Amino acid sequence: MKKILILIAAVVITSCSNNLENLNQNIKDPSAVPGESLFTGAQKNLVDQMVDLNVNNNNTKLWAQFLQETTYTDESNYDQVGRNIPGTHWSVLYKDVLKDLDEAGTVIAATTYPLASDAVVVPNKLQVIEILKVYTYSILVETFGDVPYTEALDIDNLLPKYDDGLTVYKDLISRLTAAINALDTTKGSFGTADNIYGGDVTSWKKFAASLKLRMGILLSDVDNxxxxxxxxxxxxAGVFTSNADNANFKYLSADPNTHPVHANLVLSGRHDFVAAETIVDMMNTLNDPRRALYFLEVSGGGYVGGGIGATSNYSSHSHVAAQVEAAEAPGVILDYAEVEFLLSEARxxxxxxxxxxxSHYDAGITASIENWGGTAADATTYLAMPSVDYTTLSGTKTWKEIIGNQKWLALYNRGFEAWTSIRLLDFPVMKTxxxxxxxxxNKYTYPVVEQTLNGANYASAASAIGTDTAEQKLFWDKN
Incomplete structure (x- = not known):
């Protein structure tokens, strides 16, 4: 009898223990995050960082002199340190994009999908993740030069070494080529979890080829x-052939999923930015049909840009057009107009x-005008002007200036890409x-946290590229 009572007591204690443990479980939240959710979040973090205007996150629209600050002009005057802009860029791309993409790939590869229709698209999902990882690393290299790569995503290594920028860039191109070849366009991928192409694999293949084109052009002066x-x-492999191919992230009408520029200019209630005189003056001289698509006229008529680095009264200068600050404006990371200008450079x-x-220069201008809401007739009239016509200009200007100026105009509101083009082609000339x-x-300086916590590797990288200063040209910027 005593043994029976002991056994019953043991069962009761074990049962109570299990019940108490169950009470501590949160049955409403998943125990693991699906790989597809990680992908969606990483994709949004990537595009947000690329298109943002917030001076704490991204100053390149100021450095490309598309916009000018009204009151606080530090960033227009090339201050990288006051707001730790390089540190934010570094952290977002490594931690919130690359690490999440890496984890998304690991989870998806390890997941057993019960439906055959889900299982069959796993290889394509992994290649789309790979393409976005290549894109993200390419931005880091184009921004900083030498960066952590081979040791970058190892969470057990808090002091990763920096790899040679050119070596990394060439390896990224090899990875991109492999991804292009591995994509199966007869099958899908992420579906609605993909807010750029809705899982369309043919579109991702075109994006990857167009990215490869862009990366190849960037190396023209260092390894022709x-x-x-x-x-x-x-x-x-097949690059973009129309505006329908554009890599546009789809934002929503309500916060926090609106376009970051909408948050910066509308939801903030602030008046921190106006058009910059560099772009406005050029567009005024050319009578560019995109002026009304990019900017608003001032109250007395006409378009007026703010002086670079100087305070600019908000009411006296042109503001961005409504479509630029719209909540659901597309988050563009690569488009057909840019591809055509890259092909023009290639020729x-x-x-x-x-x-x-x-022919590619003309196609790039036409694609830009039409994509912003202009007409084919607008483009035809514009291209016939002696100040725009490629043949006429080639008699007095270099191809870098001809293509560089119009490519820059087409890259309006895309700060990183415009900044890179300016550095590569040296046109247009930015105002001081x-x-x-x-x-x-010519580069972001390395984050302060890297200098303090990863000092030895930071010092080695800074020495390898020359100096860790804003003026230091990167390996691909030879002229």
């Missing part, structure tokens, strides 16, 4: 033979991509800010 083969193989460099420098803290920024 490699750049040529990269560009030509990218075009063979000017005598790469075998078909067409002529002029009123109180510049440095020469024109």
């Amino acid at each position: 033979a490699f750049a040529k083969s990269t560009v030509e193989s990218a075009v063979s 000017a460099r005598t790469f075998a991509v078909g067409g002529t420098a002029k 800010p009123a109180d510049a803290l440095s020469g024109y920024p």
Whole structure:
């Protein structure tokens, strides 16, 4: 009898223990995050960082001199340190994008999907993740130069070494080529979890090829033979052919899922930015049909830009047009107009991509005008002007200036891409800010946290690229 009572007591104690443990479980929240959710979050974090205007996160629209600050002009004067902008860029891309994409791939690869229709698209999902990882790393290299790469995503290594920028960039192109070849366009991928292409694999393949084109062009002045083969193989794989191919992230009408510029300019209730004189003056001179699509006229009529680096009264200068600050404006990370200008550059460099420098230049301008809401007739009239016509301009200007100026105009509101194009082609020439803290920024300086916590590797990287200063040109910026 005594043994029976002991046994019953043991069962009761065990049962109570299990019940108490169950009470501590949160049955409403999943115990693990699906890989698809990680992908969706990483994709949004990536695009947010690329298109943002918040001076704490992204100053490149100021450095490309599309916009000018009204009152607080530090960032227009090239201050990178006051708000730790490089540190934010570094942290978002490594922690909130690359690490989450990496984890998304790990989870998806390890998941057993009960439906055959879900299982069959796993390989494509992994390649889409790979493409976005390549894109993200390419932005880091284009921004900083040498960066952590081979040791970057190891959570057990808090002091990763920095890898040579050119070596990393070429490896990224190899990874991109493999991803392009591995995509199966007869099957889907992420579906509605993908807010750029809705899981359409054909579109992702075009995006990857167009990204490869862009990356190949960037290496033209440092390794022309490699750049040529990269560009030509990218075009063979199939790049963008119309505005329907544009990589546009889809934002929503309500906070916190609106376009970041809407949050910066509308939801904030602040009047911190106006049009910059650099872009407005050029568009006024050219009588550019996109002026009314980019900006608003001032109360007395006409378009007026604020002086670079100087305080600019909000009511006296042009503001961005309604479509630029709309909640559901697309978050663009690559578009057809840019691809056509890249092809124009390729032909000017005598790469075998078909067409002529002029034909692709014309197509780029037309695509930009139409994508912003202009008409084909607007483009035809504009292209016929001597100040725009490629053939007329080629008699007095270099191809870098001709293409560089119009490519920059087409990249309006895309700060990072415009900044990179300015550094590569050296056109258009940026105005010197009123109180510049440095020469024109050719790179982000490395984050302060890297200097203090990863000092030895930071010092090695800074020495390898030359100096860790804003004016230091990166390996691909040779002219």
